[in-house]
Amino acid sequence: MTVLSTNTALHHQAEQLFARKRLIALSVPVLVLAYLAYIFVSFDIVGLSERASLKNARTLVADSYSYKTHITRNLRTGDITAAIEGERKGSYPEGTMPDWVTLGDEPRVALKDGHSVILGDTIIYDYPGYGQISVTASRSQGVQAVFPDGQVPDWVSLSKSRLSLTTDAGRLNVTKTKAEVFRYSKGWELFFFTLDSPYYGLGPFELLSRAMSGEGAAIWDGFWNNKMWHHSQVAWAIFETILMAFLGTFGAAIVALPLAFLAARNFAPLIAVRFAARRMFDFFRGVDALIWTIILARAFGPGPLTGALAILITDTGSFGKMFSEALENVDEKQIEGIQSTGAKPLQRYRFGVIPQITPVLLSQVLYFFESNTRSATIIGAITGGGIGLLLTQAMITQKDWEEVGYYIILVILMVMFMDWVSGLLRARLIRGSQEH
Numbered sequence: 001m002t003v004l005s006t007n008t009a010l011h012h013q014a015e016q017l018f019a020r021k022r023l024i025a026l027s028v029p030v031l032v033l034a035y036l037a038y039i040f041v042s043f044d045i046v047g048l049s050e051r052a053s054l055k056n057a058r059t060l061v062a063d064s065y066s067y068k069t070h071i072t073r074n075l076r077t078g079d080i081t082a083a084i085e086g087e088r089k090g091s092y093p094e095g096t097m098p099d100w101v102t103l104g105d106e107p108r109v110a111l112k113d114g115h116s117v118i119l120g121d122t123i124i125y126d127y128p129g130y131g132q133i134s135v136t137a138s139r140s141q142g143v144q145a146v147f148p149d150g151q152v153p154d155w156v157s158l159s160k161s162r163l164s165l166t167t168d169a170g171r172l173n174v175t176k177t178k179a180e181v182f183r184y185s186k187g188w189e190l191f192f193f194t195l196d197s198p199y200y201g202l203g204p205f206e207l208l209s210r211a212m213s214g215e216g217a218a219i220w221d222g223f224w225n226n227k228m229w230h231h232s233q234v235a236w237a238i239f240e241t242i243l244m245a246f247l248g249t250f251g252a253a254i255v256a257l258p259l260a261f262l263a264a265r266n267f268a269p270l271i272a273v274r275f276a277a278r279r280m281f282d283f284f285r286g287v288d289a290l291i292w293t294i295i296l297a298r299a300f301g302p303g304p305l306t307g308a309l310a311i312l313i314t315d316t317g318s319f320g321k322m323f324s325e326a327l328e329n330v331d332e333k334q335i336e337g338i339q340s341t342g343a344k345p346l347q348r349y350r351f352g353v354i355p356q357i358t359p360v361l362l363s364q365v366l367y368f369f370e371s372n373t374r375s376a377t378i379i380g381a382i383t384g385g386g387i388g389l390l391l392t393q394a395m396i397t398q399k400d401w402e403e404v405g406y407y408i409i410l411v412i413l414m415v416m417f418m419d420w421v422s423g424l425l426r427a428r429l430i431r432g433s434q435e436h
Contacts, residue, residue: 048363064400067184071117071182132148132157143161159414237389241377252315256320260327288314290382306385319365
């Protein structure tokens with residue numbers, strides 16, 4: 001009877017165990033589905049899909065690898081000018097025009113796919129397959145347009161003071177005082193040399209030939225001090241970003257290492273000291289670097305040093321926690337061996353502790369340095385330093401998206417380079433620690 005009752009109890013316990021496991025297996029997917037349903041409603045996924053504009057996204061992406069040339073007619077004087085991106089620094093010299101602009105009694109701008117614009121007293125947009133749109137503008141009567149079928153197409157925005165016409169071939173904007181035609185072309189125009197440079201339009205072999213004949217310094221100066229792309233300023237901004245990450249990361253490591261001894265159980269026997277040190281690390285790393293950036297920017301003003309301090313404070317908390325855990329796992333026998341030689345406490349730490357934790361510490365510091373190069377880009381946008389500032393300024397203008405693409409590519413290359421260098425150094429440290 002005793003054996004039978006024992007088997008019955010074990011059978012009952014097994015059934016309860018399997019029932020709990022079945023309940024858990026069923027409840028986990030139900031909780032996940034409930035959470036996803038909550039996100040679907042609270043984040044307004046349906047409204048987001050309705051508000052999304054793939055057309056605007058395509059335009060934004062296209063602007064990052066293309067540029068537009070502005071052909072502008074002053075409706076009061078009749079003067080016609082041409083400028084890359086509409087900037088004065090990219091203006092064509094007086095009397096010159098792109099080869100797709102014809103001057104004369106009826107100035108004509110040839111666009112893609114057979115579209116064209118006549119910039120006369122009456123502005124005419126010729127749309128193959130649709131017809132001609134005639135536009136007149138004056139201060140007294142405003143902007144008026146005549147369409148082939150009498151209806152305003154959905155790709156035209158028309159008001160009393162402005163007409164905006166956008167097609168795949170280009171754009172036409174007309175106000176009371178001027179008419180602008182935008183022609184899009186692929187590439188980053190004037191990336192190497194501006195229009196006023198004697199080296200604009202020269203091929204690589206011609207440039208190489210001139211460089212070999214003694215014009216190398218002038219060619220480099222024309223590229224380095226490009227007034228449109230500001231390569232020298234961009235290079236300095238990249239250097240500032242890396243410097244910001246370097247100062248913040250390695251400065252945090254220097255500050256955190258001595259403080260970590262106060263948080264390690266085997267080096268700080270007083271519970272109150274360990275508790276205070278660990279809570280301080282929690283406070284530093286519990287507040288994100290962006291929050292520290294905003295606080296420090298109000299205290300010290302904008303600048304790269306403010307960003308470095310924000311990284312330093314946050315990483316001090318992270319390094320303090322990691323370093324203290326590494327200290328708690330050191331081999332006590334090596335410390336005792338150093339102590340047996342009559343070494344003082346500071347010497348025991350120097351020769352018995354630091355060599356053990358150095359590979360781990362440097363590996364973590366290098367990883368954080370590589371990661372902080374990305375963070376420094378965002379922090380720089382707030383503090384007014386580094387490539388982050390240039391990236392933010394280019395985005396705010398809403399017109400220089402090719403520069404945005406340029407800066408993003410540079411940031412990606414910078415992160416890839418730092419990751420490569422950091423990986424090499426970490427690999428050497430690991431191999432060195434294994435050999436010893």
